[in-house]
Amino acid sequence: MTVGKWAVCVGVCVALATGSAFAAQPSEAQVRELMQVMNVPGQFAVMNNQMAAMMSQQLPCVPASYWQTYIDKNGVDQLTKAMIPAYQHHFTADEVDGLIKFYRSPLGQRLVTEMPATMAEAAQSGQQWGRQRTTDMFSALQKEGKLDSQGRCPGTGSDGGGAATPPGGGSGQ
Incomplete structure (x- = not known):
């Protein structure tokens, strides 16, 4: 058997073993x-x-x-x-x-029915988490002196078009 035929044979065997190629x-x-x-x-x-x-x-x-x-x-x-x-x-x-x-199935139909509300609640939770996480990280950066109280890089005198403000205005809510 030539190397080419051998490679094809191995490829077919691997494909058959995984089941997905065919x-x-x-x-x-x-x-x-x-x-x-x-x-x-x-x-x-x-x-x-x-x-x-x-x-x-x-x-x-x-x-x-x-x-x-x-x-x-x-x-x-x-x-x-x-x-x-x-x-x-x-x-x-x-x-x-x-x-x-x-x-x-009944479970599948329940999933279809409940998924929009579930995803909306999950998205809201994710947004709240994101606002709090960003506020916490900005606070840590300010304590380390990497950001000033306006959320800008200290000593630059400019924020490059706008201060980096945490979502929700930095209120942590």
């Missing part, structure tokens, strides 16, 4: 079904509402109703199609089938 890629239909049972279109609606609220604050001259159509039916179709390759890249057809089975 695993079937999920079809577009499988991924679409998974996205449906995971309520991805509902998540797009939540994203659209959040984006509309943000844009209405940033551009009050534009009616809020304008932004409500940002992710319209055509946008949902385009976004879904754009996301399918990521699922196909990271999951096999068997794994997608297993995920569909899970998300159709």
